[in-house]
Amino acid sequence: xxxxxxxxxxxxxxxxxxxxxxxxxxxxxxxxxxxxxxxxxxxxxxxxxxxxxxxxxxxxxxxxxxxxxxxxxxxxxxxxxxxxxxxxxxxxxxxxxxxxxxxxxxxxxxxxxxxxxxxxxxxxxxxxxxxxxxxxxxxxxxxxxxxxxxxxxxxxxxxxxxxxxxxxxxxxxxxxxxxxxxxxxxxxxxxxxxxxxxxxxxxxxxxxxxxxxxxx
Numbered sequence: 001x002x003x004x005x006x007x008x009x010x011x012x013x014x015x016x017x018x019x020x021x022x023x024x025x026x027x028x029x030x031x032x033x034x035x036x037x038x039x040x041x042x043x044x045x046x047x048x049x050x051x052x053x054x055x056x057x058x059x060x061x062x063x064x065x066x067x068x069x070x071x072x073x074x075x076x077x078x079x080x081x082x083x084x085x086x087x088x089x090x091x092x093x094x095x096x097x098x099x100x101x102x103x104x105x106x107x108x109x110x111x112x113x114x115x116x117x118x119x120x121x122x123x124x125x126x127x128x129x130x131x132x133x134x135x136x137x138x139x140x141x142x143x144x145x146x147x148x149x150x151x152x153x154x155x156x157x158x159x160x161x162x163x164x165x166x167x168x169x170x171x172x173x174x175x176x177x178x179x180x181x182x183x184x185x186x187x188x189x190x191x192x193x194x195x196x197x198x199x200x201x202x203x204x205x206x207x208x209x210x211x212x213x214x215x216x
Contacts, residue, residue: 022048022057022074033074048074094167097174105177112181116189119182125191128216135186135213146211157211168202168209176202176209183211 022033033044051057052074060073097104119138126134132148132155139146145161162168168175180200187195193216201210 022051090164091167094171094174098171101173105173108174108177109181109184112178112183113185113188115178115182116185120186120189122189128192131187131190131192132213134190135183135192135211138182138186139211153215155213155215157213159209159211160207162209165207172202176200179209179211183213187213 033048048057048059052059057074060075097108100107120134125131136146136148136157139157139159143161143163144157144159146157146159149156149158164175164179168179180198183200184195184198187198192213194214197214199212201212204210
């Protein structure tokens with residue numbers, strides 16, 4: 001398993017409870033964690049490995065107090081604290097925008113377009129084919145793990161690893177609208193025709209969203 005190949009693993013509903021039960025002092029044992037979150041030991045081990053590969057926790061071998069394998073201890077890494085702060089900021093901003101049903105979604109789309117300005121440099125207009133492939137590369141880099149599917153009318157990016165999935169489920173009118181702004185703003189900056197007609201269909205399946213870009 002490689003977390004870089006499957007970034008959506010961090011968004012699994014059982015991962016966050018495991019992370020919360022890892023102690024900063026390094027005294028958290030695997031057996032304590034799987035018992036506290038109510039998971040089978042094998043399932044808890046899998047999620048803890050995901051967190052470790054992501055650099056959010058660290059595993060050490062405890063000093064053996066009795067014969068047998070040393071205890072497996074987990075502690076929060078220093079890098080986890082800034083990531084948690086960013087997560088909390090994202091939640092706070094989303095919740096505030098969601099309090100205004102009229103302006104909130106519009107501001108979220110504007111934020112997504114601003115995000116596109118940070119991600120996509122201004123350059124000569126690209127062909128539809130090259131521009132949409134660049135969009136796929138962008139969504140891959142952010143962590144959506146897109147799959148490109150074409151039909152006669154549109155190019156679809158199937159996104160089944162949204163790095164903001166939990167927040168998007170709670171506030172799709174804000175988070176998904178920001179992603180729509182990112183999509184349209186990026187297409188516009190790449191000079192792809194029909195950027196304003198691109199769409200995003202949130203949660204067409206429980207773990208799947210689809211971005212649609214019309215053919216020229």
